[in-house]
Amino acid sequence: xxxVIQSPRHLIKEKRETATLKCYPIPRHDTVYWYQQGPxxxxxxxxxxxxxxxxxxxxxxxxxxxxxxxxxxxxxNMSSLELGDSALYFxxxxxxxxxxxxxxxxxxxxxxxxxx
Amino acid sequence: xxxxxxxxxxxxxxEGEDVSMNCTSSSxxxxxxxxxxxxxxxxxxxxxxxxxxxxTSNGRLTAQFGIxxxxxxxxISASIPSDVGIYFCAGQLRSSNTGKLIFGQGTTLQVKP
Numbered sequence: 001x002x003x004v005i006q007s008p009r010h011l012i013k014e015k016r017e018t019a020t021l022k023c024y025p026i027p028r029h030d031t032v033y034w035y036q037q038g039p040x041x042x043x044x045x046x047x048x049x050x051x052x053x054x055x056x057x058x059x060x061x062x063x064x065x066x067x068x069x070x071x072x073x074x075x076x077n078m079s080s081l082e083l084g085d086s087a088l089y090f091x092x093x094x095x096x097x098x099x100x101x102x103x104x105x106x107x108x109x110x111x112x113x114x115x116x
Numbered sequence: 117x118x119x120x121x122x123x124x125x126x127x128x129x130x131e132g133e134d135v136s137m138n139c140t141s142s143s144x145x146x147x148x149x150x151x152x153x154x155x156x157x158x159x160x161x162x163x164x165x166x167x168x169x170x171x172t173s174n175g176r177l178t179a180q181f182g183i184x185x186x187x188x189x190x191x192i193s194a195s196i197p198s199d200v201g202i203y204f205c206a207g208q209l210r211s212s213n214t215g216k217l218i219f220g221q222g223t224t225l226q227v228k229p
Contacts, residue, residue: 097215
């Protein structure tokens, strides 16, 4: 079965550079979520989109922005990178969460961002 | 701030033993999910719970949605070496309908053959 696809798997950037992470949800899933997981930490919610509109926002820095496109894929743009941005970034997708029953909430394999 | 308390933080057990971990909160949840995460990989869903009191099994795994909607536990029976990993509980608050998950701190499980 198709899963959530994230690219790239690994990314190394220098401080103050910009990074773009991509997420391709499971077909027919209309909701995308982004999470950040620091070393030894649990995943922290950043932002979510439903039907191409932002649906919720967590502790996402102002330097980060994201959007969901017409084909439902999403991109997380990170500017003025700092050393503390080094983390695993996960994307997850589901069906409309308002319908209940979890909607097949599935995570991708993540992008490991290293800022040097 | 952290709204889910997961315990224990780590466990080191002998192969064949049973394992139990739990998550508690002062908030009410609509959904409880249990995930396993291997190093450098994304969380993989083990069990999903949608109703208070619900008890669900998946092979050697059993999880329950607490009747108060504020807690959940996961049991693993007859552990094997491949059970090694980090287990996370995650929940969707009743006050939120956007699907955002709040995670527990994780339980690191090590199994000695």
